[in-house]
Amino acid sequence: MRIYKVKDYGEMSRKAANIISAQVILKPDCVLGLATGSTPVGTYRQLVEWYEKGDLDFSEVRTVNLDEYKGLPRENDQSYYYFMHENLFDKVNIKPENTNLPDGTKEDSEEECARYEALIRSMGGVDLQLLGLGHNGHIGFNEPAEDFAKETHCVDLTERTIEANKRFFASADDVPRQAYTMGIGTIMRAKKILLVVSGEDKAETVAKAFFGPVTPEVPASILQLHEDVTIVADEAALSKAPC
Template sequence: MRIYKTKDYDEMSRVAANIISAQIILKPESMLGLATGSSPIGVYEQLVKWYEKGDLDFSNVTTVNLDEYKGLPKENEQSYYYFMHEHLFDKVNINVENTYLPDGMNLDSEAEATRYEALVKSLGIVDLQLLGLGRNGHIGFNEPGDIFEKATHCVTLKESTIDANKRFFDSIDDVPKQAYSMGIGTILRSKKLLVVVSGEEKAQALKDSICGEVTPQVPGSILQFHNDVTIVADEAALSLVPEEYLSQK
C-alpha cells in the first residue's frame, strides 16, 4: 500500500490524475474503473485539461463505473450516467460505446446485478480502479454490514449515506434509497486500486480502513488485502493516521 499525503483537495486531484494519465499513456487501451461523487471531480477536471492540451488520448480507453442509483433515469442530473458525461465523457475523445454503467432504470434488482457483473467480467480485467471512501467506510456503494458482498448487487443505502448525499438533491426525500454497486470481489479483481480521500469528515473512516482490522463493518478495510493499492489523501483526511503508516511503500 502506497500512501501519498497532499496539502489539499487540489493537490490530491492532480496527483491522482497523474497516476491515471500515466496508466493511459503506458497502455492506451486501458480499462478503467471509475467512481462518482465529490471526491473524483477534481481528478476528472485535471484529466480534461491534459486532454485539451493534447497530452492524453482516450480513444481506445474502456470504462466501467462502480455504481448507479436505482430508479433514476439517465437524464436526471443526479444520475451517475449524467455525472460521468458532464465531468468527463462529453469533454474528451472517448468512444461512448466503450463506457459502461449499471442500468438504474432496470427495476429487477437480481437481473440487473447479474447482467452488470457478467458484463464487467466479459470485458476483461480492470487495469486501474478509481475509488472514493464514504464517511462510514463504504467503497462503491458497499455499505457496512455482516459480510463482504462478492458480486454486483442492489444495496439499500444507510441513513448516513443518504444524509451525506442529500446535498445533491432538492430534499432528502428525493435521495434514492437503493443503488446498484460492484461488489467487493468485483472491485478486488482490478489490477490496481487508486483511492482518493479528502476532508476531515473522512479521517476516521480512512484511519479505520488503513489501520484497523479487516471487517465488513468497515468495507474500505478490505483494501489491506489487495497487492497494489495507492491512496492519495489530503492532510485533513490523514490527520488521524499514525505517521508510520505514511511511510509505507
C-alpha cells in the first residue's frame, strides 16, 4: 500500500488524475473502474482539462462504474449515470458504448447484479479501480456488515449514508433506500486500486481503515490485503493517522 500525503484537495485531484492518465497512456484500451460522489469531481475535472489540451485520448478506454441507486432513471440528475456524463463522459472522446453502469431501473436485483458481474468478467476485469471513502468506511455502497460481500449485489443503505447523501436531494425522503454496487470481492479483483480521500471529517475513518484491523465493520480495511493499492490523501484526512 502506497500513501501519498498531499497538501489539499486540489493537489489530491491532480495526483489522482496523474495516476489515471498514466494508466490510459500505458494501456489505451484499459478498463477503468470509476466512482462518484464529491471527492473525485476534481480528478475528473483535471482529466478533462488534459484531454482538452490534447494530452489524453479516451477513444479506446472502457469503463465500469462502482454503483448506482436503485429506482432512479438515468435522466434523474442524482443518478450516477447523469453524474458521470456531467463530469466526464460528455466532455471527453470516450465512446458511449464503452461506458457501463448498473441499471438502477431494473427491478430484478439478482438478474441485474449477475449481468453486471458477468460484464466485468467479460472485459477481462478492471485495470484500475478508483474509489472514494465513506464516513463509515464504506467503499462503493458496501456498508459495514458482519462479512465482506463478494460480488455485485443490491444493498440497503444505512441511515448514515442516507444522511450523507441527502444534501444532493430535496430532502432525506427523496434519497433512494437501495443501490446496486460492486461487491468487495469484485473490487479486490481489480489489478490496481486508487483511493482518494480529503478532509478532516474523514481522518478518523482513514486511521481505522488503513492503520487498524481488517474487519467488515470497516469495509475499506480489506484494501490492506490488496497487492497494488495507492491512496492519495490530503493532510487533513491523514491528521489522525500514524504516518
